[in-house]
Amino acid sequence: MIESKLVGTTLYIGLSGELDESSAVYIRSKMDALFSAGGMKKVVVEMSELTFMDSTGIGVLLGRYKKLKAMGIPVYIANPSGSIDKVLSLSGIYGIMPKVDFREA
Amino acid sequence: MENYMELKLPAESKNEAFARNVIAAFCVELNPTVDEIDDVKTVVSEAVTNCIVHAYGYKGGEIKLRASIEGKTLHIEVEDNGVGIKDIAKARQPFFTSKPDEERSGMGFTIMESFMDELEVVTNASGGVTVKMNKNFSNE
Numbered sequence: 001m002i003e004s005k006l007v008g009t010t011l012y013i014g015l016s017g018e019l020d021e022s023s024a025v026y027i028r029s030k031m032d033a034l035f036s037a038g039g040m041k042k043v044v045v046e047m048s049e050l051t052f053m054d055s056t057g058i059g060v061l062l063g064r065y066k067k068l069k070a071m072g073i074p075v076y077i078a079n080p081s082g083s084i085d086k087v088l089s090l091s092g093i094y095g096i097m098p099k100v101d102f103r104e105a
Numbered sequence: 106m107e108n109y110m111e112l113k114l115p116a117e118s119k120n121e122a123f124a125r126n127v128i129a130a131f132c133v134e135l136n137p138t139v140d141e142i143d144d145v146k147t148v149v150s151e152a153v154t155n156c157i158v159h160a161y162g163y164k165g166g167e168i169k170l171r172a173s174i175e176g177k178t179l180h181i182e183v184e185d186n187g188v189g190i191k192d193i194a195k196a197r198q199p200f201f202t203s204k205p206d207e208e209r210s211g212m213g214f215t216i217m218e219s220f221m222d223e224l225e226v227v228t229n230a231s232g233g234v235t236v237k238m239n240k241n242f243s244n245e
Binding site for chain 1: 118119121122125139140143144146147150151154157158207208209210211212213215216219220
């Protein structure tokens with residue numbers, strides 16, 4: 001569902017499975033706990049293992065963006081699958097959380 | 106009408122995945138592309154989430170999911186018996202949400218409209234709402 005790794009000052013958050021209303025509360029609290037732990041100057045949300053996301057997921061991402069923005073920390077989205085990319089594009093979220101290509105070494 | 110189905114399910118968030126997988130299975134006979142299946146799963150998830158969150162305010166209720174196939178067109182209806190929508194035109198606007206404190210994106214209807222070919226939002230006699238959507242499939 002959610003994994004994380006702090007590499008230098010970049011916090012990588014890997015989402016997997018499905019992000020909808022039933023998983024939103026869990027993902028939200030896990031991400032917020034990671035942000036509270038601190039140590040990062042940048043956040044990358046990696047989505048290659050995320051198989052489904054609807055507009056509830058957009059709400060979760062926007063909420064996390066606002067928290068990080070208040071902390072002065074930029075957040076990026078990496079490797080969304082086709083349908084998730086469509087949902088993200090339609091919502092205009094890449095305007096505030098740019099899409100980056102990231103592959104783990 | 107060449108095929109049809111109807112499903113009644115409680116308005117609980119665990120049923121979102123169930124409902125979207127049911128619709129994916131139902132439209133298999135249309136030889137859908139991966140993108141078409143994803144589109145249909147996403148819109149059903151949006152409509153069912155609306156029932157759970159807005160129509161029934163997380164308190165539960167009953168959702169009816171109906172689908173039928175005519176030629177290359179898939180018809181979907183998602184019906185609730187909840188509080189209804191006061192201003193449907195406003196609710197359909199991108200980024201409009203009646204729950205701004207809950208980190209809701211307000212993109213549900215926009216996604217449904219964009220991923221389907223037709224979308225109609227109807228107030229039922231009971232006061233609830235039925236979302237009616239059509240999608241034309243490309244494959245032979």
